[in-house]
Amino acid sequence: MTGMQETTHYRVCPLCEATCGLAITTRGREVVSVRGDDDDVFSRGYICPKAAALKPLDADPDRLRRPLVRRNGRFEEVGWDEAFAEIHRRLPALQSQHGKEAVAVYLGNPSAHHLGLQLYARVLLRALGTPNVFSASTVDQMPKHVSAGLMFGTPLTIPVPDLDRTQFLLMLGANPLVSNGSLMTAPDVRGRLRGIRARGGTIVVVDPNRTQTAEVADLHLAIRPGTDAFLLFALVHVIVAERLARMGRLAEHTAGLDTVAELAREFSPEAVAPACGIDAGVIRRLARDLAAAESAAVYGRIGTCTQEFGTLASWLIDVLNVLTGNLDRPGGAMFAKAAVGAANTHGTPGTGKGFRTGRRHSRIAHAPEVLGEFPAACLAEEIETPGAGRVRALVTIAGNPVLSTPNGARLARALESLDFMVSFDIYLNETTRHAHVILPGVSPLEQAHYDIALRQLAVRNVATYSRPVFDPTPDERPDWESLLRVAGIALGQPADADLAALDDFVVGQQIDGLLRGAGSPIAGRESAEILAALAPRRGPERLLDLLLRTGPYGDAMGTQPGLTLATLEAQPHGVDLGALEPRIPEALRTPSGKIELAPPQIVADVPRLRKALGRSRPGYVLIGRRQLRSNNSWMHNLEMLVRGRERCTLQVHPDDATRLGLTDGATARVRSRAGLLEAPVEVTPAIMPGVVSLPHGWGHDVPGVRQRVAVRHAGVNANLVADETAYDPLSGNAVLCGIPVEIEAAAAEADERARA
Ligand SMILES: Nc1nc2c(c(=O)[nH]1)N[C@H]1C(S)=C(S)[C@@H](COP(=O)(O)OP(=O)(O)OC[C@H]3O[C@@H](n4cnc5c(=O)[nH]c(N)nc54)[C@H](O)[C@@H]3O)O[C@H]1N2
Ligand SMILES: Nc1nc2c(c(=O)[nH]1)N[C@H]1C(S)=C(S)[C@@H](COP(=O)(O)OP(=O)(O)OC[C@H]3O[C@@H](n4cnc5c(=O)[nH]c(N)nc54)[C@H](O)[C@@H]3O)O[C@H]1N2
Ligand code: SF4
Ligand SMILES: [Mo]
Numbered sequence: 001m002t003g004m005q006e007t008t009h010y011r012v013c014p015l016c017e018a019t020c021g022l023a024i025t026t027r028g029r030e031v032v033s034v035r036g037d038d039d040d041v042f043s044r045g046y047i048c049p050k051a052a053a054l055k056p057l058d059a060d061p062d063r064l065r066r067p068l069v070r071r072n073g074r075f076e077e078v079g080w081d082e083a084f085a086e087i088h089r090r091l092p093a094l095q096s097q098h099g100k101e102a103v104a105v106y107l108g109n110p111s112a113h114h115l116g117l118q119l120y121a122r123v124l125l126r127a128l129g130t131p132n133v134f135s136a137s138t139v140d141q142m143p144k145h146v147s148a149g150l151m152f153g154t155p156l157t158i159p160v161p162d163l164d165r166t167q168f169l170l171m172l173g174a175n176p177l178v179s180n181g182s183l184m185t186a187p188d189v190r191g192r193l194r195g196i197r198a199r200g201g202t203i204v205v206v207d208p209n210r211t212q213t214a215e216v217a218d219l220h221l222a223i224r225p226g227t228d229a230f231l232l233f234a235l236v237h238v239i240v241a242e243r244l245a246r247m248g249r250l251a252e253h254t255a256g257l258d259t260v261a262e263l264a265r266e267f268s269p270e271a272v273a274p275a276c277g278i279d280a281g282v283i284r285r286l287a288r289d290l291a292a293a294e295s296a297a298v299y300g301r302i303g304t305c306t307q308e309f310g311t312l313a314s315w316l317i318d319v320l321n322v323l324t325g326n327l328d329r330p331g332g333a334m335f336a337k338a339a340v341g342a343a344n345t346h347g348t349p350g351t352g353k354g355f356r357t358g359r360r361h362s363r364i365a366h367a368p369e370v371l372g373e374f375p376a377a378c379l380a381e382e383i384e385t386p387g388a389g390r391v392r393a394l395v396t397i398a399g400n401p402v403l404s405t406p407n408g409a410r411l412a413r414a415l416e417s418l419d420f421m422v423s424f425d426i427y428l429n430e431t432t433r434h435a436h437v438i439l440p441g442v443s444p445l446e447q448a449h450y451d452i453a454l455r456q457l458a459v460r461n462v463a464t465y466s467r468p469v470f471d472p473t474p475d476e477r478p479d480w481e482s483l484l485r486v487a488g489i490a491l492g493q494p495a496d497a498d499l500a501a502l503d504d505f506v507v508g509q510q511i512d513g514l515l516r517g518a519g520s521p522i523a524g525r526e527s528a529e530i531l532a533a534l535a536p537r538r539g540p541e542r543l544l545d546l547l548l549r550t551g552p553y554g555d556a557m558g559t560q561p562g563l564t565l566a567t568l569e570a571q572p573h574g575v576d577l578g579a580l581e582p583r584i585p586e587a588l589r590t591p592s593g594k595i596e597l598a599p600p601q602i603v604a605d606v607p608r609l610r611k612a613l614g615r616s617r618p619g620y621v622l623i624g625r626r627q628l629r630s631n632n633s634w635m636h637n638l639e640m641l642v643r644g645r646e647r648c649t650l651q652v653h654p655d656d657a658t659r660l661g662l663t664d665g666a667t668a669r670v671r672s673r674a675g676l677l678e679a680p681v682e683v684t685p686a687i688m689p690g691v692v693s694l695p696h697g698w699g700h701d702v703p704g705v706r707q708r709v710a711v712r713h714a715g716v717n718a719n720l721v722a723d724e725t726a727y728d729p730l731s732g733n734a735v736l737c738g739i740p741v742e743i744e745a746a747a748a749e750a751d752e753r754a755r756a
Contacts, residue, residue, distance in 0.1 A: 004027045006025055007025070008024065009025075009026065009469045009572075010024075010572035010573055011466040012449050012466045013050075014113045014444050014449055015050050015053075015444075015631055016113075016180050017180065017181055017454050018048075018186065018187040018188075018189075019185055019454055019458070020037075020040070020043040020048070020187045021036065021045075021573060022036065022037055022047065023035045023036065023037040026470070029470060031055040031058055031059070031445070034047075034051050034052045036051070039573040040574055041574040041575070042574055042576070046187045048180055049628060049640075049641070050628075050629065053638045056638045056639065057443070057444065057635070057638055060637060060638065062428075062637055062706055062707050062708055063426050064426055064428065065440060065473070065476050066078070067083035067437060067439050068428065069083060069438075070435065081495070085495050086437050087422055087486060087489055088494070088495035090419075090436070091486075092490070094392055094393050094420055098392050100128065101131055101391075102391060102393060103128055103391070103392070103393045103395065104130060104379065104394045105124075105132070105133050105394070105397065106379065106395070106396045107133070107134070107135035108135070108400060109136045109398070109399070110398040111397055113451070113454070114398070114447075114449075115450050116441070116478050117397065117441075117483070119480065119543050120487075120506075123483060123484060123506055124483045124484075124490070126487075128490050129490075131360055133373045134374055134375070134378070134401075136401075136404060138370075138373060138374075138375045138731070138733050138734060139377075139406075139736060140302065140305065141302070141305050142310075142370055142373075142728075142733040143311040143313070143733050144300075144305060146311050146314070146355075146370060147314040147315035147602065148314075149357075150315075150596060150599035151318055151595055151599060152344075152588055152595065152596075153351075153354050153590040153591075154344050155371055156453070157588075158457060159318060159327060159328070159332075159335060160185075160299075160335075160336060161184060161297035161332075161459070162331050162333065162334050162580055163189070163195075163297075165330050166332065167200070167295045168204075168290060168296035168297070169202070169297055170206070170290060170297070170298045171204065171217075171299050171300075171301075172207070172228050172298075173207060173228060173302055173304040173305070173307075174207075174213065174299065174302065174304075175212065175213045175625070176213055176301075177211070177212040177216065178213070178625075178627065178628050179301075182301050184301070185451070185454045185458035186460075192459075193213075193216055194216075197216075197218070203216065203218050204218065204219045204221065205221070206223050206228065206231065208222055208224065208623055208693075209623070209625060209686055209687050210685075210686040211625075211686070221286075222277065222688040223277060223278060224276055224617070224691075225621050225691060226307045226309065227277075228304045228307070228313040229313040229609055231272060231283065232298075232313060232317060232319075232320065233267035233272065234276075234283050235286065236260065236323065237264040237269070238288070239320070240260075240261045240265075242288070244292075245323045246323075246324060247322060247325050248325040248329075249325075250322055250325060250595065253584050254322060254597055255594040255595070255596055256596055256598030256599075257323075259603060260323075260597050263606050266610065268280075269281075269287075271613065272613070275612075291324055293324075295331025296326050296331070296332065297321065297326060297332050298317045298320045298333065302624075303623070303737050304317065305733060306735065307735055307737045308735050308738060309605075309612075310728040311730035312606070312609055312730075315599075315602050322595060328582045330579070334581075334582070335580065335587050336456055336457060336458050336459075336461055336580060337577075338456040338463075338551075338552075339455065339548055339552065339554070340452050340455065340547045340551050341547050343589065344583075344588075346517060346520075347518050348518050348519055350585045351589065351590070351593040352590065354589065354591045357601070362374040362378050362382065363387075363389045365378050367729075368732070370730075374732060375732030375733070375734065376401060376406075376732075377724040377725070377732070380413075383414040384414050391418075392420070393419055393420040393422075394420075395421075396421070396431060396435070397423075397424045397479075399431065400432075401431055402415070402430040402431040403430050403431070404697065405722075405724075405734065406674065406726070406734045406735075406736070407720070407722060407723065408430075408699070408719040408722075409717075410724065412434065415431070415434035416434055422436065422486065423439070424438075424440075424441065424479055424482060425438055425440065428705065428706035429705055429706075429710075430633070430702050433703075439486075440476075441479035442476045442478050443472075445468065445469040446468050446469070446476070447478055449465070450466070452544075460577075461576075461577035461579075461580065462574050463563060463575045464568065464572075465568035467569065467572070481499060484499060484502050488502050503538055503539060503542075506543070507542055507543060507546065510543060511527050511530050514546070521554065521557075521559075522550055522556060530557055533558060544565055545564060545565035548568070601730060619690075619741075619742065620690055620741050620742070621738045621739060621740055621741065622694060622721060622738075623693050624693065625693045626695065629642070629647075630647070633696070633698070634697075636698070636700060636709070636713055637708070637710040638709065642713040646713075646715070649680050650668050650681050650682065650692050650693070651686070651694075652681055652692050653684070653685060653687050653691070654683050654685055655689050656689055660745065661745050662681045662683070662745055664682060664683045665680060666745060667679070667745070667746035668681045668692075668743055668745060669743070669744050669746045670692070670694070671743075672722075672739055672741045673740075674721055674724060674725075675721050676721070677716050677717070677718070677720045679716050692741070696719060696736070698714065699715055699717025699718075700715065701714035719736075721741060722734065722735075722736055723735065
């Protein structure tokens, strides 16, 4: 290989929400190094240890390149034509025999980080026409979509903390020093938090665990899991009772203040303190400090979402941002203005249809639809329960629900009972081993990248497009092509239908929608003219160019100066569109044109919270945690990320360990209503008494997984004990924090002690 030229490619990391710019040096088809891109307009060279793992991920021999078909219980590698022919033989027949609702879909997390999946998964969804759609959103952020949708009009109009200007950050249920931030796209959170303290600001972290993020805060408050809504209500209570609310210019744009004030009345600091485990005086002082801060942002993440009162907590966070006048002002909690795909940049500025849920209900639990989905926690029962409308087939798209959704053991059994299952996935893992056909996408380095979703949640307005680093090899297929092909099959096309024609149809529909849309920059023009202007691009790049050019910074398809995909191609370090700017009332899409501080659906859920206030909570509860060298369930096959000491440990407070007879390294048995697991104990004073913590995404020791490294670092599936019947009723989001559990020393150890 000597003499081969080295080339450096600039590319945004697709692995988490931080969108770091990478400088990837290659020689031929080989990655030489992955470094931070110092010239990236947003990340300025910052990366985390996962970025380097793109090299072994690209080279991983276990990563699938060709389709697998399961016959007589064994997976065989087949050609693409054969894989699609198999789907063509089985899927339409099932649909016509049992109805479209018999085919369910589960969408996983990478679909939010992947241009092709983001733009084409919905094409397949539309083609399948099934109400039975499930996704990782209901084990993650769905409560925030509901609260934001109801308050501001669209589900991605989510305020993000203005990290670079705030003087006071109140952070609940988030550990961005490890997760690198979520619903808050911000590379180098550590540096940005350091900046807050350097300019004399204050950071408060509310978390049952003393995390790395809590370590860098001015104040850490350990809270009983699942009680954030109480704490937040008490902060509202103090701000109202002590007349500290300063809504400023938001007042004329806000409805429902009196209702909120009335609701908060009974949640005084004294009333909530026992439930939260936080002193009433501390709560009162926090409310005063928050209200008095020169600027402040309240931010909550997964710990506030994946809990019993997820929507209420998510709502109260923004109620506080509004009451203190910090919503939509520099240093507060602001709205991004993304270049591509943001619903709050389309339609009529300042008003809209608003956000609705419950347009239909799931068959068994009658859970309301939210964003066109049912709770992932309900998937197993929809497969298991006989009767009209039963799910008989499943399509998974970049998801591993056996490890990521509650009661994984029950779901695994249900998957095995399906008549047919297709997985779009790059690994044969705990979920896809139940599939009949697996269709792999290409290496992340073999595809273009643009973060359509994450730029809508960024702390700065930036647009960055990355070209593929490598061309895919001829016998590989990008996800978008396979999604389009299966969509064609679902619509009655042959398995070898003309892909270009299918894709023209997709972009044509998108163009037609834009031509009709209110306030569209291309309203009234000819579809054919627009299509011609996008040539010769195809696939995701063509759709991206269209969305960019018709977006808020776009060139309106050639009629004004502005961004096009070509502009972004010429600037691989990103285009900086500036700091966040105030957007109220323009960003609102509520029918009233106001911020709805007291949406009726949310108000109607407050009695449930009130009832829980008096509840005594004896016993232990389980929460999760994230780890820097991990990414949910799917990067454990990369040696550089899993080597070292075992990480899938049950954290136990020293006092609890003594009480339970557990020592560091011993095996604990954890039992819940849903199931049972055993895990090695890590005794640590970081976790609060009465609470234990186990990371999710582990548990690779099931037969048939083809991830040679991961099975040697198997760990245990935390979701064996997560309860599939426990979810937030407004959002359908699973309760993954605060699971009631019983803990004991595992039998073998108990026996040993008895013998000694
Ligand atoms: N107990 C507990 N459970 C949790 C959580 C928790 O905190 N505690 N967190 C939840 C959260 S926030 C999330 S987002 C979910 C994640 O839930 P999932 O999305 O279901 O799980 P992932 O582990 O992200 O699985 C991603 C899948 O996509 C595949 N994949 C990766 N890249 C590609 C690609 O380019 N193309 C294709 N086709 N496939 C690809 C991987 O092989 C893997 O199978 O887990 C949730 N589960
Ligand atoms: N390295 C790494 N980075 C990741 C991921 C990963 O798996 N690994 N996953 C990505 C994904 S999909 C997501 S969604 C994001 C999530 O990003 P974050 O929300 O920042 O995720 P966590 O690190 O799990 O932090 C959640 C915190 O909530 C705390 N907590 C648990 N229960 C409660 C409670 O009831 N109340 C309060 N106040 N706190 C509670 C936990 O102790 C934990 O510290 O991370 C993303 N980034
Ligand atoms: S923080 Fe996230 S985006 Fe940045 S390098 Fe790490 S994994 Fe990639
Ligand atoms: Mo997530």
